[in-house]
Amino acid sequence: MLLKTYLFILVLFSATSSAWAATESMDFFQQMGKMYVVVVVVSVLLIGLAFYLYRLDSRIRDLEKRAGQE
Amino acid sequence: MPGWNFVLLVSGSDIHSDDMVKQIWWKLLGVVLVLYSFVAGLLIPLGPGITGVHPSRAQNGDAVAIDITGYNTHFTESDTRAWLKLSDRHALEAESIKADGRRHVTAFFSIPESFPGQDTINVLSLIVYNDRDGHAILPSAVFVRGNVADKSDLDRWNQPVEQLTSPASFHFPFRNILAETIRNTYYHVVLWFAMMVILAISMLQSVRYLRTRSFLADHKAAAFATTGTFLGILGVVTGAIWAKHTWGAYWSFDVKQNMSAIALLIYAAYFILRSSMTDPDVARRFSAVYNIFAFIMLIPLLYIIPRMTDSLHPGSGGNPAFGSEDLDNTMRMVFYPAIIGWILLGCWLANLTWRYFRLYDEL
Incomplete structure (x- = not known):
């Protein structure tokens, strides 16, 4: 449920930012010399890292549940 | 190890x-x-760079005013020089330069009728230099059409870009694209x-x-x-x-x-x-x-x-x-x-x- 909320926020964020980028702000981004590409790449790194930790977290939680039952 | x-x-x-x-x-x-x-x-x-020139096409013998858009440049703060470079030995310096802002400068060139060699289309790189920024290069900036067999004005190409010293500064190199x-x-x-x-x-x-x-x-x-x-x-x-x-x-x-x-x-x-x-x-x-x-x-x-x-x-x-x-x-x-x-x-x-x-x- 929480994951779905996060995904929804992520999709909303990317949709709004791309819509925003397609309008008048585009000139600004172009003038920045493609700096937005670097920002997207850094974001992907951090989102990827968070995903890895999330997976590990939920697997450890399963182990904890199993250890508690035994 | x-x-x-x-x-x-x-x-x-x-x-x-x-x-x-x-x-x-x-x-x-x-x-x-x-x-x-x-x-x-x-x-x-980033270091200084050139992001655009207009026009990027010219005819031999033309007098052209080339609008140059710079990136992280300071054209108004220091006297800027510009060259159209054909090769290490052949280049043409701008006759005059007008800076319209930190990032914009217009360079006036009068392109000779003749080019070294027989090519009818020559590709020139643009080099901009000032004391504040050092030099910035745009490869293949201007295409010039036309060449004549009479090489009497060829010596005007003998303005090779001198050894340019960039001031010591702390930045990543600017690369086009x-x-x-x-x-x-x-x-x-x-x-x-x-x-x-x-x-x-x-x-x-x-x-x-x-x-x-x-x-x-x-x-x-x-x-x-x-x-x-x-x-x-x-x-x-x-x-x-x-x-x-x-x-x-x-x-x-x-x-x-x-x-x-x-x-x-x-x-x-x-x-x-x-x-x-x-x-x-x-x-x-x-x-x-x-x-x-x-x-x-x-x-x-x-x-x-x-x-x-x-x-x-x-x-x-x-x-x-x-x-x-x-x-x-x-x-x-x-x-x-x-x-x-x-x-x-x-x-x-x-x-x-x-x-x-x-x-x-x-x-």
């Missing part, structure tokens, strides 16, 4: 190195180095360096498993393969984003892209192989052998095949990598610490993962 020993220690390869796993300092070091690569890599400005995305060197290239080290550790652990049949070595091999593949996936995704804004498409079926996708598929098969066998002992042995071959396959896939054919990617097909020319000293100051930081961070992720595997087997 002391560095390699350190990596083996951090990865927990050595039987006596479990203390290392518990220690926090190298994990913090990894975070600090990656943080440093974020801060320095994003904040150090790349522009600010040159910073992705610290967020994309670095991942592949870290991935190779992590997957090498994975392979060594597989060798250790085959020799000692230690379950821990098998757990570590699987964990480092997981982390290495994760770094590889991040590398492909960040590479695709970078490619979209420099090569024009997320995936242009470039040999480097295809081969790295195949390399990731080979590792995906490793995980499928591990989980598909019911006898755990057979699964461990098979996957250890497979892992060694998977790592050996990486070398031709990532480093040999892309160099044998044409590729858009730097470092392939006669295309220079970020080597002596592109990676200047300022970039090295961020690039090398970033590699070490991501290796340490990867080792930390892998440590957590193999400790999870060990617990899973014990419970």
Whole structure:
């Protein structure tokens, strides 16, 4: 449920930012010399890292549940 | 090699190195180095560059006023000079220059009727220089049509660009097309360096498993393969984003892209192989052998095949990598610490993962 909320926020964020980028702000981004590409790449790194930790977290939680039952 | 020993220690390869796993300092070091690569890599400005000229076409004998758009330039603060360069020996200096702002300057050239050689279309590079910024170059900036057989005004091309000294300053080099995305060197290239080290550790652990049949070595091999593949996936995704804004498409079926996708598929098969066998002992042995071959396959896939054919990617097909020319000293100051930081961070992720595997087997 929480994951779905996060995904929804992520999709909303990317949709709004791309819509925003397609309008008048585009000139600004172009003038920045493609700096937005670097920002997207850094974001992907951090989102990827968070995903890895999330997976590990939920697997450890399963182990904890199993250890508690035994 | 002391560095390699350190990596083996951090990865927990050595039987006596479990203390290392518990220690926090190298994990913090990894975070600090990656943080440093974020801060320095994003904040150090780019050097001066030229992003556009108008017009970019001219006729021989024309007097042209070329509007030049600069990037991180200070045209109004220092007297600017400009050249159209044909070759090392032949160039033409602007007769006058009018600066309309920090980023805009108009250079007036009167192009001679004749060009050295017989070509009817000549491609000129534009060089701009001032004391404040140093020099900036736009290759193939202006195409000039026309050439005459009468070479009487040829000596006007004898204004070669003198030895220009750039002031000592702290910035990353400006490259056309790349522009600010040159910073992705610290967020994309670095991942592949870290991935190779992590997957090498994975392979060594597989060798250790085959020799000692230690379950821990098998757990570590699987964990480092997981982390290495994760770094590889991040590398492909960040590479695709970078490619979209420099090569024009997320995936242009470039040999480097295809081969790295195949390399990731080979590792995906490793995980499928591990989980598909019911006898755990057979699964461990098979996957250890497979892992060694998977790592050996990486070398031709990532480093040999892309160099044998044409590729858009730097470092392939006669295309220079970020080597002596592109990676200047300022970039090295961020690039090398970033590699070490991501290796340490990867080792930390892998440590957590193999400790999870060990617990899973014990419970």
